[in-house]
Amino acid sequence: MTQRVAVITGSHKGLGYAIARQLAQHEGIQVVLTSRKPQDGLTAQQRLSEENLSVDFHPLDVTSDESVQQFTAWLQQTYGRVDILVNNAGVNPTQQPEEASLLTVQLATMLDTWVTNVVAVARITQALVPLMKAxxxxxxxxxxTEMASLSLMGSDYYPLAPSYRLSKVGLNGLTTLLAKELQGSNILVNSYSPGWMKTDMGGSDAPFTADEGAETALYLATLPEGGAQGQFFAEMRRLGGPIALSW
Ligand SMILES: NC(=O)c1ccc[n+]([C@@H]2O[C@H](COP(=O)([O-])OP(=O)(O)OC[C@H]3O[C@@H](n4cnc5c(N)ncnc54)[C@H](OP(=O)(O)O)[C@@H]3O)[C@@H](O)[C@H]2O)c1
Structure with a gap:
């Protein structure tokens, strides 16, 4: 069986860690756990090895050209391939009071959020898709996040959160543009919402665990040939299966 190599960004904690753990439990997948803080990454790798899961680690800051270049060179030298990329790393400034209104949001915060949640995904995509194409x-x-669904922007259920929500709208746009560019290939790209989870970002009131949020990532990371391309999925746990969300 081909050993697939899976890279998960920001995977020393939260959802990324849960995805790394579940992929590592999957037969035939070699997980590369990444973190911008080497000590955090090594600690997470150690925790997984205590569960008899063999996971590799390499530092990766997705907002840094140099870090992405070093990571890509290491990946090429060590494995010569990458099969799965989970763009999990993200920031969310929604707790800042200015984020309650588009009229008060700090434009610098909006830009920083965009840089991590959208531009950094473009950066790592540009670095790794050539290896997939090969x-x-x-x-x-x-x-x-479902908070990026344009059809839910008018709902009172969600905080206004302009920096975060607009950045994830951008991420969804990136998914559809990349899917268009990859049309006809066996490289499948999709977005999904993991649901509101108990992580440092989601807080303790959230109804889901990171392990539950990881389930849909597993489904999309292991799609068969001819599977979904350029779609936006809801969390499987809540809806009992892979259900497409409206943009
Ligand atoms: N929690 C929720 O309810 C929820 C709901 C919907 C979607 N999401 C999405 O799920 C993803 C994971 O969130 P989470 O809840 O697990 O949050 P989290 O615990 O705050 O984890 C975020 C991860 O992203 C990493 N990160 C941020 N900037 C980075 C950079 N420049 N380079 C590399 N890593 C970076 C963080 O690393 P550091 O520790 O170094 O900062 C951390 O590992 C995010 O994309 C988030 O938007 C979360």
Missing amino acids: QNYGRIVNVS
Whole structure:
């Protein structure tokens, strides 16, 4: 069986860690856990090794050209391939009071959020898709949120959160543009919403665990040939299966 190599950005904690753990439990997948803080990454790798899960680690700051270049060179030298990319790393300034209104939001915060949640995904995509193209196989999972659904923007249920929500709208747009560019190949790219989870970002009131949020990532990371391309999925746990969300 081909050993697939899976890279998960920002995977020393939260949802990224849960995705790394579940992919590592999947037969035939070698997980590369990444973190911009090497000590955090090594600690997470150690925790997984205590569960007898063999996971590799390499530092990766997705907002840094140099870090992405070093990571890509290491990946090429060590494995010569990448099969799965989960773009999980993200920031969310929604707790800042200015984020309650588009009229008060700090434009610098809006830009910083865009840089991590959208531009950094473009950066790592540009670095790794050529490796996928070389073997005509790839599964790219972009971690979005239902708060990015344009059809839900008028709902009172969600905080206004302009920096975060607009950045994830941008991420969803990136998914559809990349899917268009990859049309006809066996490289599949999709966005999904993991649901509101108990992580440092989601807080303790959230109804889901990160393990539950990881389930849809597993589904999208292991899609068969001819599977979904350029779609936006809801969390499987809540809806009992892979259900498309409206943009
Ligand atoms: N929690 C929720 O309810 C929820 C709901 C919907 C979507 N999401 C999405 O799920 C993803 C994971 O969120 P989470 O809840 O697990 O949050 P989290 O616990 O705050 O984790 C975010 C991860 O992203 C990493 N990160 C941020 N900037 C980075 C950079 N420049 N380079 C590399 N890594 C970076 C963080 O690393 P550091 O520790 O170094 O900062 C951390 O590992 C995010 O994309 C988020 O938008 C979360």
